[in-house]
Amino acid sequence: MCRTAQNPERPDSEEEATDAVFSTLLEDTVEELYESAPCGYLSTLMDGTIAKVNETLLGWLGLTRGEVVGRKRFTDLLTVGGKLYHETHFAPLLRMQGEVGEIALELRTSDGRRLPVLVSSRVKTSGDGEPMLIRTTVFDARQRRAYENELLRERKAAEETQRQAEADRERLREALSVLQQSLLPATLPAVPGMEVASHYHTASVDRLGGDFYDLFPLDDRRWAFFLGDVCGKGPQAAAVTSLARYTLRAAALHDPDPVAALTTLNTVLHERFTGEDPRYCTAIFGVLEPDAASGATTVRIASGGHPPALVLRAEGRAEYLHTPGGLLVGILPDPQFISAGTALRPGDTLLLYTDGLTEARIGARRELYGEEALRTFAAGHAQGGPHGLVTALRKLLAGFGDGLDDDTALLALGVTHPVSVQESTI
Structure with missing residues (x-):
């Protein structure tokens, strides 16, 4: 009676379906949400050794948890250029600031492909302020990279068109000059x-x-x-x-x-x-x-x-x-x-x-x-x-x-x- 009084026009079947959805969501544990998140998560010790990684990131890399946890450092997942940038820019910033937001890096997959990503890291500290571990979030930047590459191609095409137009204009100027002199x-x-x-x-x-x-x-x-x-x-x-x-x-x-x-x-x-x-x-x-x-x-x-x-x-x-x-x-x-x-x-x-x-x-x-x-x-x-x-x-x-x-x-x-x-x- 209470439900009917609150919403007399809403059928009981619709309410039951909504309740079922919420029940399903409540069944998802925090760990399941972590593992299947749309972005990659990993936690590393202060020396960079990987202590925890989610399935999303492992799937991108084509690696298993046993191949990564305790066996690799975060920099081992990077390309040579990404590793160099991490050591010279990313890591120093993280030590000084305690966090770094959305830096573009490249990961190396198990089959040797390059995976463009955006990386954010934050140092977790203990109660007395001592650094304990580094939590890192990794976003897939392939679509963004593809968009940037498309913009770059369009820009190069526009520049080439402009160069061609300038060349055509210069040839026209020369032709006009010759014609003018002929008069x-x-x-x-x-x-x-x-x-x-x-x-x-x-x-x-x-x-x-x-x-x-x-x-x-x-x-x-x-x-x-x-x-x-x-x-x-x-x-x-x-x-x-x-x-x-x-x-x-x-x-x-x-x-x-x-x-x-x-x-x-x-x-x-x-x-x-x-x-x-x-x-x-x-x-x-x-x-x-x-x-x-x-x-x-x-x-x-x-x-x-x-x-x-x-x-x-x-x-x-x-x-x-x-x-x-x-x-x-x-x-x-x-x-x-x-x-x-x-x-x-x-x-x-x-x-x-x-x-x-x-x-x-x-x-x-x-x-x-x-x-x-x-x-x-x-x-x-x-x-x-x-x-x-x-x-x-x-x-x-x-x-x-x-x-x-x-x-x-x-x-x-x-x-x-x-x-x-x-x-x-x-």
């Missing part, structure tokens, strides 16, 4: 009476830029030059760059007038890249005509949406040669390009550049570098000639760091000072 003249020709210098600064080794320049003879007295910047990056921009460069060279040989050359390039780009993927560029095209009698060189340029050329005078002045109103090349079918001209005298330099230079971000406020800053900087290097100017600009570009996010092309053309008879003999 530029290998060397600039020597122009009588003039000094020329150029530089191409790559903002990112992983991106193919679209800046280009060239210098070449038209006949025995005139030279053509151009510098431009294709919209966009990558292979598509490279294709436009190659087309623009060879179109301008061909156009100049047909009609060297700067406006005519840009008009021809515009026609080619507009007809080739119409539709949903228009391609265009900015460009300056010019013609040099040295005058041996005066020592000056006449320059005639036309611009299509490009930053203005900068003229540096020998005495240190710097002024822009503006061509206002010049439209981007390739946008409209019939654009209007504006030309301008000047004379370069001995010591003067003409600088062409792409907007990666003037649009660099500087300072804490990430402000544009700008044309005025460039004019001031270039004026301070006007007397260095084209090579001195380009060298200074290279250092300037390198100093922009991550503020420079676009490629920059530089082309400087200067008239040299005539060499006197006395100077030529020195």
